[in-house]
Amino acid sequence: xxxxxxxxxxxxxxxxxxxxxxxxxxxxxxxxxxxxxxxxxxxxxxxxxxxxxxxxxxxxxxxxxxxxxxxxxxxxxxxxxxxxxxxxxxxxxxxxxxxxxxxxxxxxxxxxxxxxxxxxxxxxxxxxxxxxxxxxxxxxxxxxxxxxxxxxxxxxxxxxxxxxxxxxxxxxxxxxxxxxxxxxxxxxxxxxxxxxxxxxxxxxxxxxxxxxxxxxxxxxxxxxxxxxxxxxxxxxxxxxxxxxxxxxxxxxxxxxxxxxxxxxxxxxxxxxxxxxxxxxxxxxxxxxxxxxxxxxxxxxxxxxxxxxxxxxxxxxxxxxxxxxxxxxxxxxxxxxxxxxxxxxxxxxxxxxxxxxxxxxxxxxxxxxxxxxxxxxxxxxxxxxxxxxxxxxxxxxxxxxxxxxxxxxxxxxxxxxxxxxxx
Amino acid sequence: xxxxxxxxxxxxxxxxxxxxxxxxxxxxxxxxxxxxxxxxxxxxxxxxxxxxxxxxxxxxxxxxxxxxxxxxxxxxxx
Numbered sequence: 001x002x003x004x005x006x007x008x009x010x011x012x013x014x015x016x017x018x019x020x021x022x023x024x025x026x027x028x029x030x031x032x033x034x035x036x037x038x039x040x041x042x043x044x045x046x047x048x049x050x051x052x053x054x055x056x057x058x059x060x061x062x063x064x065x066x067x068x069x070x071x072x073x074x075x076x077x078x079x080x081x082x083x084x085x086x087x088x089x090x091x092x093x094x095x096x097x098x099x100x101x102x103x104x105x106x107x108x109x110x111x112x113x114x115x116x117x118x119x120x121x122x123x124x125x126x127x128x129x130x131x132x133x134x135x136x137x138x139x140x141x142x143x144x145x146x147x148x149x150x151x152x153x154x155x156x157x158x159x160x161x162x163x164x165x166x167x168x169x170x171x172x173x174x175x176x177x178x179x180x181x182x183x184x185x186x187x188x189x190x191x192x193x194x195x196x197x198x199x200x201x202x203x204x205x206x207x208x209x210x211x212x213x214x215x216x217x218x219x220x221x222x223x224x225x226x227x228x229x230x231x232x233x234x235x236x237x238x239x240x241x242x243x244x245x246x247x248x249x250x251x252x253x254x255x256x257x258x259x260x261x262x263x264x265x266x267x268x269x270x271x272x273x274x275x276x277x278x279x280x281x282x283x284x285x286x287x288x289x290x291x292x293x294x295x296x297x298x299x300x301x302x303x304x305x306x307x308x309x310x311x312x313x314x315x316x317x318x319x320x321x322x323x324x325x326x327x328x329x330x331x332x333x334x335x336x337x338x339x340x341x342x343x344x345x346x347x348x349x350x351x352x353x354x355x356x357x358x359x360x361x362x363x364x365x366x367x368x369x370x371x372x373x374x375x376x377x378x379x380x381x382x383x384x385x386x387x388x389x390x391x392x393x394x395x396x397x398x399x400x401x402x403x404x405x406x407x408x409x410x411x412x413x414x415x416x417x418x419x420x421x422x
Numbered sequence: 423x424x425x426x427x428x429x430x431x432x433x434x435x436x437x438x439x440x441x442x443x444x445x446x447x448x449x450x451x452x453x454x455x456x457x458x459x460x461x462x463x464x465x466x467x468x469x470x471x472x473x474x475x476x477x478x479x480x481x482x483x484x485x486x487x488x489x490x491x492x493x494x495x496x497x498x499x500x
Contacts, residue, residue, distance in 0.1 A: 116498075128483060131431070132476030134438050137460055164431060167483070171423040171490055178496035 024305065041087035050078040052085040093154050100158025105165025110196050112166070113173025124170070127163045135160050169201075176200050180355065290325045291407045294346065297380075300335040311382040317389070318342050318375040319399050326407075330378060339375040339393040362395040374399040387414055390422035426493060430486025434479040437471070 040047060049067065056076035063071050070079035112123040130138075138160045146152045176182065177200065185195050301309040315332040318339050329346050336342045340356065340363040347354045347365060354365040365372065375393030379386070387408065392398035405419050440453030452471055459467035490497045 124483070128480055131434065131483070132479040133472070134441070134475065140460070167431065167486075168424055168427050171427045171486070174490060174497050175423050175494045178494075178498070 025307075037087060038091070040084055041091050044084045044088060048078075048081040048084040050081040052082045053077065054081070089150065093150060093157070096154040097157035097161070100155065101160075101162040102165050104158070104162035106169050106201070108162070109166035109169030110173060110201060113170035114177055114192065114196050114200065116174070120170070123166070127166055130160070131163050172203075173200055176203055289403070289407070291410075292325060292327050293411055293413065294327055294329045295413075296329070296331040296335055296342075296345065300332050305334075313380045315378055316342060316375060316393070317378050317399070318346075318393065318396060319373040320346060321371045321373050322369055326373075328407075330380075339395050342375070343372055343396075372396045384418075385416060386418045386420065388420040388422070390420075423490060423493065426486050426489040430482040430489070433482030433485070434475055436478060437475040 049069075054077060056072065059068065059072045059076045061072060061074055062068060065071070068078050068080065070083065073079055073082070108123050108127075112120040139156055142156045142160075143153070146156070177195075182195060182199060185199050190199075297313050297315070298309060301307050313332050315330060315334075316336065316339055317328060317330045320327040320329060320343065327346070329342055331342045331345065336345060338361070340361060343363040343365070344354070344356075346352075347363070352365055352367060352370060354363055356363050374397045375395075376389055376399040377391040379388040379390075381387075389399065389401075389404070389408075401421050405421055408414050408419050409417070437453060437456075440451055441457050442453070443449070444451045444454035445457055456468055456471040458464075459471070
């Protein structure tokens, strides 16, 4: 049983849930652009209008034309064809160099951040030494000694750019290792390696993957010997040659998936910073109960995905009680997947302490004066003026419906609405 | 945390950036001086400029370390 649920969680964590990705336009757009670049690299011979090394002395340094859309260089070679073939070299160098630097950086950063003390000092001083020599000169020096072929360049770039991921991972680790889930893991006797690789790395590896793609820009700059993108730009060229780089599109991808993130539920409480104050709040008093309506719909659309609020919103809601105040918390399904996530988000906003249970299915509030009564789903249609509350919550049970209709109709949001409660 | 790290790493970029900018726009500044010093093997000048660059690196990382503790009070650097 535990084995199975572990596997499910790993799968969720590594692959951002497709439906969550589909809700995020930036992530999808970034993914498509990356695929496009890869397709261009793979199918270069079929796409390129000319050979990359085809010399045409009569057309030297021409501007854009039908047969040479990006013009030609100083030997009469087609710039577009060289760009298309250059994608192969640039991607190859980028992958290997970034792979090497990320591997070294993550391992050293993890050790420094987790162990602290002398280990941290030693590794960070090494990082300081490497960082204080400008990379350009470091690479020039190595290239002067080694033969400047593609393989050497990949290795050199990898060995001279691991400091940034190391510092990023270390920063994430020194913060994360003080969190409760690490203390808990240690308390049940987990080894250092297990804590680092299973708990911390999976929670903290996101920041290192997101700025990384910028490193792709640097490697390709050095590979000017063959027809890479950098060489197409570094030469004098006629006006009209476009400037474009895959690093830009790729950096969109992890950033985007972070936002739409279906994440390891147990770790969620740890990573998220306190949410901003929520909009869409209303009060209503009925039968001595103060009802406060909290709605994350506007917050989600205006601040998180930055799109206009659609006229139809569906999602989940929970009822949370404190004394004679009843909170009705709405959240669109794209924003919070489970009822527990709504409770977590609510608690972060209110500054209430709580934590997930061992299975990560339920979020418990530590203070007993706060009670989660139940939950359900909602469908809110602004055009037809219908608000429908139905279903229940697996974690918290069915919502309480006594007086709910009267309370809802007192809100100005739902004035004149058909209220359907099932 | 990643933002603080990047900010700290960006500080030495003041000199690194000036190398590129001054070279591209033909400004006679410290960055260009260093670039030319390296290519003319003028070690004294190159090292002289590397010292403030290295100092900025250290300063950036040091400030980032302090920034972590400010951003997250749970962080303890021993």
